[in-house]
Amino acid sequence: MATEILDNTAEDPGRRAPLVLGGHTFTTLTETVCEVVERPTPRAWWVAFSLSLALSGLFFALLGYLVVTGIGVWGLNIPTAWAFDITNFVFWVGIGHAGTLISAILFLFRQKWRTAINRFAEGMTIFAVVCALVFPTIHTGRPWFDYWLMPIPNQMKMWPQFRSPLLWDVFAVSTYFTVSLLFWYVGMIPDLATLRDRAKTRLRKVLYGIFSLGWRGSGRQWHHYERVYLLLAALATPLVLSVHSVVSFDFAVSQLPGWHTTIFPPYFVAGAIFGGFAMVLTLLIPIRAWLGLHHIVTARHLENMAKIVLATGMMVGYAYAMELFIAWYSGNPYERFVFINRALGPYAWAYWTMIGCNVLAPQLFWFERGRRNPLALWVVAMLVNVGMWFERFVIIVTSLTRDFLPSSWDYFRPTWVDLLTLAGSFGLFLTLLLLFIRFLPSFAMAEVKSVMPEAGLEHGRHRGHGQYWGEIPHQHDRQFEGGTP
Amino acid sequence: MRWKPRLVPELPDEGQLWGVLAEYDTVDTLLVAAEKVREAGFSRWDVHTPIPIHGLDEAMGIRPSPIPWLVLGGGAIGAAAGLVLQWATNAFDYPFLISGKPLFGLPVAIPVTFELTILLASLGAVAGLFIFCGWPQLHHPLFSVARFLRASNDRYFISIEAADPCFDEMKTRWMLEDSGAKAVEELRA
Numbered sequence: 001m002a003t004e005i006l007d008n009t010a011e012d013p014g015r016r017a018p019l020v021l022g023g024h025t026f027t028t029l030t031e032t033v034c035e036v037v038e039r040p041t042p043r044a045w046w047v048a049f050s051l052s053l054a055l056s057g058l059f060f061a062l063l064g065y066l067v068v069t070g071i072g073v074w075g076l077n078i079p080t081a082w083a084f085d086i087t088n089f090v091f092w093v094g095i096g097h098a099g100t101l102i103s104a105i106l107f108l109f110r111q112k113w114r115t116a117i118n119r120f121a122e123g124m125t126i127f128a129v130v131c132a133l134v135f136p137t138i139h140t141g142r143p144w145f146d147y148w149l150m151p152i153p154n155q156m157k158m159w160p161q162f163r164s165p166l167l168w169d170v171f172a173v174s175t176y177f178t179v180s181l182l183f184w185y186v187g188m189i190p191d192l193a194t195l196r197d198r199a200k201t202r203l204r205k206v207l208y209g210i211f212s213l214g215w216r217g218s219g220r221q222w223h224h225y226e227r228v229y230l231l232l233a234a235l236a237t238p239l240v241l242s243v244h245s246v247v248s249f250d251f252a253v254s255q256l257p258g259w260h261t262t263i264f265p266p267y268f269v270a271g272a273i274f275g276g277f278a279m280v281l282t283l284l285i286p287i288r289a290w291l292g293l294h295h296i297v298t299a300r301h302l303e304n305m306a307k308i309v310l311a312t313g314m315m316v317g318y319a320y321a322m323e324l325f326i327a328w329y330s331g332n333p334y335e336r337f338v339f340i341n342r343a344l345g346p347y348a349w350a351y352w353t354m355i356g357c358n359v360l361a362p363q364l365f366w367f368e369r370g371r372r373n374p375l376a377l378w379v380v381a382m383l384v385n386v387g388m389w390f391e392r393f394v395i396i397v398t399s400l401t402r403d404f405l406p407s408s409w410d411y412f413r414p415t416w417v418d419l420l421t422l423a424g425s426f427g428l429f430l431t432l433l434l435l436f437i438r439f440l441p442s443f444a445m446a447e448v449k450s451v452m453p454e455a456g457l458e459h460g461r462h463r464g465h466g467q468y469w470g471e472i473p474h475q476h477d478r479q480f481e482g483g484t485p
Numbered sequence: 486m487r488w489k490p491r492l493v494p495e496l497p498d499e500g501q502l503w504g505v506l507a508e509y510d511t512v513d514t515l516l517v518a519a520e521k522v523r524e525a526g527f528s529r530w531d532v533h534t535p536i537p538i539h540g541l542d543e544a545m546g547i548r549p550s551p552i553p554w555l556v557l558g559g560g561a562i563g564a565a566a567g568l569v570l571q572w573a574t575n576a577f578d579y580p581f582l583i584s585g586k587p588l589f590g591l592p593v594a595i596p597v598t599f600e601l602t603i604l605l606a607s608l609g610a611v612a613g614l615f616i617f618c619g620w621p622q623l624h625h626p627l628f629s630v631a632r633f634l635r636a637s638n639d640r641y642f643i644s645i646e647a648a649d650p651c652f653d654e655m656k657t658r659w660m661l662e663d664s665g666a667k668a669v670e671e672l673r674a
Contacts, residue, residue, distance in 0.1 A: 026535060026639035151574055159574035163586050168596035175600040179607045186611060190637065194535070197634040213615075214622035217636045219519070219532035219541050221618045226537050227550040228614045232607060235556075239603045246596050450536040456512035 008300045009372060019113055019451050022295030026449050029296070033191075033443045034198055036291050041438065044290065049434045055427020062421045063138055071141045075415040079408050080400045084418040085139040086250075087392040088425060091275070092132035093173060093247055094268075094388065096180070097240055098276020099125025103183060104236035107229075113304055115447040116297050119191075120287075121280050122184040123442060127432040128279070129177045131425045136169070165249040172246035179239055183232045186225075189215050191441035244268045251395065258338035258399035261326065267319035274312035274358070275388035277305050281381035285374050287437065296443060299372055306371040309384065313362035316391075320359065334404060342398045346411055350394050357387025503626045503674040504529075504646040505658055506633065507666035512538055515641040518664035519544040522643060525660060529649040533633070533642040552613035559609025560602045567598030626674045644672075 008017045020029065066073050076083040099121035106114040137143050149170045151160055160167050193215035196208035215221065245265035252264040281302065288297045327339040342351045361383040364370035371377065401410045436442055449455060509515040512534075519532050523546045532545060541547075575581050576588035586593070614620070627633050627644060636642050643666075645657055654671075661669045 030638045151570060157579065159579055159581070161581060161583060162571040162575050162597060163583065163590075163593050165596075168600075171597045171600040175604040178604060182607055182611050186614065190535075194637040197637045209623055210621070213618075213620040214625060215637070216531075216625060216627055217533040217535055219534065219538075219545050220547060222534065222537045223542050223547045224550045224552055224614055224617045227552050228610045231553065231556050231610045235603050235607050235610070239600075242596070242599055242603075246600075249596070446536050454512075455536055456538070 008298050009303055017300055018453075019116065019298070019300070020296060020448060021298055024295060024452065026452070026454055029449060029452070030194060030198075030445055032293070032296065033441060033445050033448075034195060036437065036443075037195060037439060037441065038198065038200075045434065045438060049431065049438075052427050052430035052434060055424055056431045057427070058420060059424025059428050062417055062424055063134070066138060066417065066421075067143060071139070073415060073417045074421075075413050075418050077410075079403060079410050080397060080412040082139075082396050082400060083412050084393075084414055084422060085135045087389065087396055088422055089132050089135035089139075090247055090268075090392040090396075091389045092128045092135070092425065092429075093176075094244065094272035094275045094392075095128035095279045096125040096132070096176070096276065097244060097269070097272035098280050099123070099128075100176075100180060100183075100236050100240040101273050101276065102280070103187070104233040104240065107233045108237060112451040113301055115444055115451050116301050117280065117284060117305075118447065119184075119187065119444040120284060120442050121276075122180065122187065123433065123436045123440070124276075124280060124283065125180050126177070126184055127429050127436070128276075129173065129180065130432065131429050133173060133177065134425065134428075136173075165246065165253045168246045169250060172243045176239060176243045179232070179236055183236055186228060186232065187444060187447075188441060189213060189225075190217065190446040191444060193217070194445055195441060241269055244272045256399050256403055257332070257334040258342070258395065261323065263319055263322055263326070267316070267323075270312050270315035270319065271388060271391060274309060274316050275384060277309045277312065278381040278384035278388065281305055281309070281377055282385060283433070285378045285381075289374070291437075293443065296448060302374065302377055303371045306365045306377055306380075309381070310362050310365040313358060313384070317359040320355065338399060338402070341402050342394060345398065345402065347394060347398045347401075350390050351398070354387050354390040354394050357383040358391060361387070500673055502647045502654065503672040504644055504648075504652070505661060506627065506630060506670045506672055507643045507661035507664070508632055508635075508668045508670075509641040509643070509665065510667050512641065514665035515643070516540055516544050518643055518661070518666065521660065521664050522645065525651060527645055527649050527651050529646040529652075531644050533627070533636040533644065535637055535639060535641075550613075550617065552610060552617060555609040555613040556606045557609075559612075560606035563602040563605030564598055566605070567601035568594060570601075571597060626672055629674075630670060630672060632668065632670065 008019070008021055010017065024032070074084065076085070099118075102114050102121040103118040103125075106118075137146055140146055140149075148154070149160060149167065160170075189212055192208050192212035196205060196212050199205040199208055245268065248264035248268035251259035252261060254260060284297060285302070288294060324339050324343075327335040330336075342348075361380045364376060364380055369376075370380075397412050401412055403409075507518070509518060515532065515534070516538070519541065522530055523544065532541060534541070571594045572589045580588050582588065627636075632640070633642060643661065643664075645652060645661070647654075651657075658669055658671070
C-alpha cells in the first residue's frame with residue numbers, strides 16, 4: 001500500500017484522476033473482489049435474500065392467481081386496456097438500458113471509469129429485462145397461446161402480423177435480452193477463470209471451470225476476445241437505442257392523443273437511461289457500503305453517474321416541455337385537451353409527482369456537494385425511480401382514460417393484485433441480483449486491472465500500439481541462440 | 486482452423502515433456518521477452534496474462550482475428566432473413582390485409598429486420614470466439630502448474646510447447662531465463 005489517495009474527485013486537466021484508490025495492486029484487487037464470493041455467506045445476505053425470495057414468491061403466486069382466474073383480477077378494463085402491466089414493462093425495460101449504456105456506449109467512448117460498475121450494471125440489465133418480459137407475456141391474458149407471437153408454422157396456418165409495433169417489440173426485447181446476456185457472459189469469462197483458479201472446493205472448481213470454458217489468459221485468446229468485445233459493444237449500441245424506440249412505437253404508431261407523437265423515440269431512450277442510472281445508483285450506493293468497495297467504486301464514479309442523471313434528466317424535462325408546446329402549437333383540440341388534462345385533470349397528482357421527481361429533484365446535482373454526498377445521491381436516485389415509474393403511468397393511463405369520446409371516459413384504479421404484482425416484480429429482481437453478487441464476479445476484475453497504473457498504461461512514457469520501451473531489468477547484448485532450429 | 490470440441494486436448498504420454506513455462510512480474514519484461522520468443526522463430530507458444538495488454542499482438546506477431554467476417558456474415562444473413570420472413574409470411578404465404586396497409590413495405594419492415602441483423606451478427610461474434618479460442622477446452626496441461634494459477638490474478642507467463650519444431654530442452658529454457666523471467670519451469674504432462 002503505497003500512497004493512500006482518498007479523494008479522486010478533483011479536476012486537474014494535466015493529470016488523469018486515479019480510478020482505483022487505496023493503493024490497490026492487482027493482487028489486492030483480486031482479493032477484494034473475490035472475497036465477496038468466497039467468504040462464508042454473511043447473515044445480512046440471508047436476511048435480504050429471504051425477504052426478496054418471499055416477495056418473488058408472492059409475485060409468482062399472483063401470476064398464478066391471474067392465470068387461473070383471468071385478467072379481470074387487475075383493475076384494467078376498456079378503455080384502460082393497458083395500465084400497471086405495460087407501465088411496469090416499460091419501467092423495467094428502461095432500467096436495463098443504463099447497463100448497456102455503461103457497458104457498450106461508454107466503452108466505445110473510452111470512458112475508463114465504466115470498468116468499476118459495468119459488470120454490476122449489466123447484471124442489473126439482465127434481471128430488469130427478465131422482470132420486464134413477464135408483464136407482456138402475462139398481459140396477453142392467455143399466456144399459453146404466447147407462441148402465436150413467434151413466426152412458428154402452426155395448425156391455423158396463420159402467421160403473426162408484422163406490421164404491428166407489438167410484434168416489433170417481441171423481436172426487439174428478445175434480441176436485447178439475448179445480446180445483453182451474451183455480452184455479460186463474454187465479459188465475465190476471464191473473471192470466472194480467476195474464481196476457478198482460486199477455488200478451494202471441488203464443486204466450485206468444477207462449476208467455475210465449466211463456465212470459464214478453459215480460459216488461460218492466452219495472448220491469442222485475448223486477441224480474439226478483445227475483438228469480439230469491441231464488436232459486441234458496437235452492436236449493442238444501436239441495439240439499445242432501437243429497443244426503447246421500438247417500445248415507444250407501441251404508443252407512437254397508434255392514433256391516440258398523447259401517444260401519437262414523433263418525439264417519443266428519443267424521449268423514451270433518454271428517459272430509459274435516466275431511470276436506469278438512477279437504479280444503478282440506488283443499488284450501488286448501499287452495496288458498495290455493505291461490501292466495503294469504496295476504493296473501487298469511488299466518489300468519482302458516483303459523481304460521474306450523478307452528472308449523467310442530471311444531463312438525461314434535463315433531456316426528459318425538455319421532452320415534457322416540448323410535448324406541451326407541440327400540443328398547443330399543433331392546434332389539435334384533442335392533443336391540447338390531453339395535455340391540459342394530464343396537468344390539471346384527475347391524474348394531476350401523478351403528473352406532478354413525475355415532474356417533481358424527474359425534473360426538480362435532479363437539479364440538486366448542479367451542486368458539487370449534492371453529487372458528493374452518497375445519502376443525497378441515493379435519495380434523489382430513489383425519487384427518480386419513482387418519477388420514472390409515474391412517467392410511464394401518466395403516459396399510458398391519462399391518454400387511455402380520456403380519449404376522443406367523453407362517454408367512454410373512465411378512471412383507472414389499481415386492485416390489490418396490481419399493487420402487489422408490482423411489488424413482487426421487485427422481489428424477483430432483487431432475488432436475482434443477490435444471487436449474482438453472491439456467486440458471480442460482480443465487479444469486472446480484469447477490466448478494472450487494465451485501467452490501473454500497474455497495467456503499464458499510465459507510465460510516464462506512452463506505450464502505443466506496437467511500440468514499447470518500458471523498463472527492461474535484464475538487458476543482455478548476447479544474441480539468443482535458444483530458438484535456432 | 487477447424488473446430489472440434491476439445492474437452493481434453495491430445496496429451497503426450499505420461500511423464501513426457503510438454504513444454505516450459507516462464508513467469509514474469511511486469512508487463513514490460515513480458516513484452517520484451519515475447520518479442521524475443523517470436524524472433525527466435527517459435528510457433529507453438531503463448532503468453533498468459535490477467536489483462537489484455539497493448540502491444541502484445543504485435544510483439545507476438547498475431548495476425549488480425551477473422552471474427553469480424555463472421556459478424557458481417559451473421560449480420561447479412563440476419564438482414565436477409567428479416568426481410569424474407571416478413572414478406573413471405575404476410576405478403577406471400579398468407580396475404581394478410583389489415584387497416585388498408587400494403588402487404589409488404591420496407592419502412593414498416595425495418596424494426597424486425599434491424600433486430601435480426603443485430604441478433605445474428607452478435608451470435609456470429611460469439612460463435613467465432615468459441616471456434617477460434619477452441620472453447621470449451623476444460624483441461625490443459627498448464628492447469629496442473631501451481632504457479633500458473635496466478636495467470637488470472639497478477640502474474641504474466643510465456644509457455645512454449647515441446648512440440649514446437651524450434652524447441653530444444655536446454656536452449657529454450659536458457660533463452661527464457663535470459664529474457665528477464667522470474668522463474669522458469671518445465672512441464673511434464
